[in-house]
Amino acid sequence: xxxxxxxxxxxxxxxxxxxxxxxxxxxxxxxxxxxxxxxxxxxxxxxxxxxxxxxxxxxxxxxxxxxxxxxxxxxxxxxxxxxxxxxxxxxxxxxxxxxxxxxxxxxxxxxxxxxxxxxxxxxxxxxxxxxxxxxxxxxxxxxxxxxxxxxxxxxxxxxxxxxxxxxxxxxxxxxxxxxxxxxxxxxxxxxxxxxxxxxxxxxxxxxxxxxxxxxxxxxxxxxxxxxxxxxxxxxxxxxxxxxxxxxxxxxxxxxxxxxxxxxxxxxxxxxxxxxxxxxxxxxxxxxxxx
Numbered sequence: 001x002x003x004x005x006x007x008x009x010x011x012x013x014x015x016x017x018x019x020x021x022x023x024x025x026x027x028x029x030x031x032x033x034x035x036x037x038x039x040x041x042x043x044x045x046x047x048x049x050x051x052x053x054x055x056x057x058x059x060x061x062x063x064x065x066x067x068x069x070x071x072x073x074x075x076x077x078x079x080x081x082x083x084x085x086x087x088x089x090x091x092x093x094x095x096x097x098x099x100x101x102x103x104x105x106x107x108x109x110x111x112x113x114x115x116x117x118x119x120x121x122x123x124x125x126x127x128x129x130x131x132x133x134x135x136x137x138x139x140x141x142x143x144x145x146x147x148x149x150x151x152x153x154x155x156x157x158x159x160x161x162x163x164x165x166x167x168x169x170x171x172x173x174x175x176x177x178x179x180x181x182x183x184x185x186x187x188x189x190x191x192x193x194x195x196x197x198x199x200x201x202x203x204x205x206x207x208x209x210x211x212x213x214x215x216x217x218x219x220x221x222x223x224x225x226x227x228x229x230x231x232x233x234x235x236x237x238x239x240x241x242x243x244x245x246x247x248x249x250x251x252x253x254x255x256x257x258x259x260x261x262x263x264x265x266x267x268x269x270x271x272x273x274x275x276x277x278x279x280x281x282x283x284x285x286x287x288x289x290x
Contacts (some may be wrong), residue, residue, distance in 0.1 A: 001140060002158040003133060003176050005168045006108070010038035010069075013162045017060070017071035018108035019095050021117050022053035023080045032072065034112035034164055039069040047074075054078050055087065058094050060102065069108070073098060080120045085131060088117060092132050093139030100140065100153050107136075107159040111172075129161060130175035130182075137183025143194040188212070202240075202248035209250030217256055223249040231274075264290050 006013050022031040028043045036042050041063035051059045055078030063070045075095045077083050099107050118128040140155050206222045213220035225247055240247035258265040266288045271278035278284050
């Protein structure tokens, strides 16, 4: 799912549905003040009669189909005093899956609504954007490699961060990019964990590690039987005796660490698991500016 940005306030926003985060007991004037400027129908939507903003509630509100904003998905967060980041992540996940089940192609993430939640949680708005984007990416994950029919439901094509200002801050853009990378990494790990052993052999796993490293400018090292024996990984080698496949283990290192600040930096690991040379710390790195 692509992450987009919309600026200029509610009059410029457009999506199949816009997420609105609602605490217990709130009405549309409190919870949806910004969106109601572009979707005035939201204030009189009949579904408010039964929606209480409770935790785990998720109700789609409908307006005139001809309007740029004709749906608002109200996501209940419950008691604000009991809200934490994990609860927020689950709420976003439920909402995104609901949008998928409705066959929607686009989702709006109201930055004003997000800011209300961020204030309650005591975190920066950009941090909550990151949580929302990660949660959305993970919620849409499906392992369907071996299914002849992946199902009729298609993922939304994009989700837009909708700002009330004329621009999106760099903090928010950076947070969204980091979130996309984080979600992609978790989904890759899930795919690898879900693949059966007969499909993902040690050699295939090592090849995927090398391919991932090459795409992202990282260093990959593949350990064979002799390398693993030299590292004292006898338990791993004992398990490998039950297979006709040769044992392999991949190590990926981000060698460009710190070069994003200045390309003259060289980073050397002096002590870190599994090669701990300094027991007084978890990790120790040396940075050299050439």
